[in-house]
Amino acid sequence: MHTTLIADSGATKAEWRLLHGGRSKTIVTQGISPYFLNTAGIAALLEGELLKKLKGVTVERVFYYGTGCGNPENVKSVRKALRQVFPDAKAEVSTDLLAAARAVCGTNKGLACILGTGSNSCYYNGRTIQRNSPGLGYVLGDEGSGAYLGRKVLQYYLYNTFDDELRARFDARFVTSPVEILDSVYKQPFPNRYLAGFTMFLAENRGHFMIENIIEDGINDFFFQHLCKIPEVWKYPVGFVGSVAWGFRDKLEELCHSYEFELGPVLQKPMDGLVRYHKELAQD
Secondary structure, eight states: OOOEEEEEEOSSEEEEEEEETTEEEEEEEEOOOTTTOOHHHHHHHIIIIIGGGSTTOOOOEEEEEETTTTSHHHHHHHHHHHHHHOTTSEEEEEEHHHHHHHHHHTTSOEEEEEESSSEEEEEEOSSSEEEEOOOOHHHHOOTTSHHHHHHHHHHHHHTTOSOHHHHHHHHHHHOOOHHHHHHHHHTSSOHHHHHHTTHHHHHHTTTSHHHHHHHHHHHHHHHHHTGGGOGGGGTSOEEEESHHHHHTHHHHHHHHHHHTOOEEEEESOSHHHHHHHHHHHHHO
C-alpha cells in the first residue's frame, strides 16, 4: 500500500491517520472549516500542526473527508492547500457523509447516517452517494442530532416541564440561568455546539421517563423525517456514525426493530472504518 494519509475533519478537531510501512500513526490537529479558513490559512495550519509530526515521510495519497466539503468552492480550496503541503501526493477531498458511508458500508450497498452535533443520512451504492436528505442545519433540521436533543433539554428546563428532581439535577450540573442560556443561543458564536453540550444531561440521567422520552422522540424524528423517505431503507442495513449514535445506540436498536430496518454498524468515529475501507481497496 502507498504511504497514505486519511483525514476526518470537523470544524473543531481533525483526526489524521498515517499508514506507512505496515504501521499506523494517529495525529490530532485543529479542525478545518473552509468556511472560516482560506487556502493560505488551511496550508499554514497543516504546516504548523501536521507536517512536523510526519517526520519527513513522503505522503503519496491523501484522502481528506471534512465538514463543508459539499461545496465545490470549498473542495477546491482544501485540495489546493493539500497540494501545497504535499506536492508529491494525489489528494481526494470528500464530504463527512461519504466518510460515514465508507466507514459503515465499505464497498457494499447500504444507508449511512451521521448523528453527532448535526445529523445527515444517505443511500450509498457501494461507490457513491445516490440519495441524500436535504441538510437544513440546526435551526430548521438536524433531527436526532446533539443540537436537536440539547434544544429539547433546554425547552424542558425553560418551560419548567422537568419535575423537581430533574430541575435540581440540571441546576447543579450547569449552574446557568435563562438569561445566560438565551444569550448563548441567540448572541454568541457556534450556538449549535452550545446546544449539543446539553446532551450530556440526557446521557447522565438515563432511566427517568422524561429523559427517555426526549431521546426517543428526537431520534424518532430523524427516522421519520429522513430514513423513511429513502426507499432502500427496507432493503439494506442502516449504519450510524457519531457521538449521539454511539451514546444512544440502544435507542437505535429499538427504533430499527420498530420500523423493521436492519441495523448496521454503529461507530463513535469513522476513522477505523475508513482505514479498513482504504486498505481493502488498495489490495484489490
